[in-house]
Amino acid sequence: MSLGARFLEAAGIPTVIVGSARDIVEECGVPRFVFVDFPLGNPCGKPGDIAMQRAITTLALDTLERAFAPRTTVQAPFVWDEVDDGWRERFMHVGDDNRDELAAAGVARRQAQEARRHDRELEREAAR
Numbered sequence: 001m002s003l004g005a006r007f008l009e010a011a012g013i014p015t016v017i018v019g020s021a022r023d024i025v026e027e028c029g030v031p032r033f034v035f036v037d038f039p040l041g042n043p044c045g046k047p048g049d050i051a052m053q054r055a056i057t058t059l060a061l062d063t064l065e066r067a068f069a070p071r072t073t074v075q076a077p078f079v080w081d082e083v084d085d086g087w088r089e090r091f092m093h094v095g096d097d098n099r100d101e102l103a104a105a106g107v108a109r110r111q112a113q114e115a116r117r118h119d120r121e122l123e124r125e126a127a128r
Contacts, residue, residue, distance in 0.1 A: 002028030016064040
């Protein structure tokens with residue numbers, strides 16, 4: 001995304017990146033960046049929190065409109081969990097305490113993928 005933004009900017013199209021990987025995005029030198037200190041995959045806010053998502057989107061649009069200095073970074077004023085901000089220690093954690101649960105989730109995901117693949121094959125066969 002960062003390199004795409006730089007390409008678009010070079011063509012005269014203004015961009016703003018909303019993301020959670022501050023070090024990576026800033027290293028790429030994007031013109032405008034809204035940093036959201038959330039787990040990867042959630043740059044626009046918590047799932048289902050429409051007010052937060054709207055606020056982050058508004059912040060991004062304001063940054064797009066008002067940031068004139070190159071490589072501007074704006075930090076979103078939100079935290080992932082008001083009570084316990086220890087998500088960093090738990091993010092992507094695999095250990096003896098959750099290994100069986102993660103393995104079961106992987107099996108279920110693979111079974112669901114196989115079922116979808118089978119359904120698509122049946123649909124293709126029926127369409128012939």
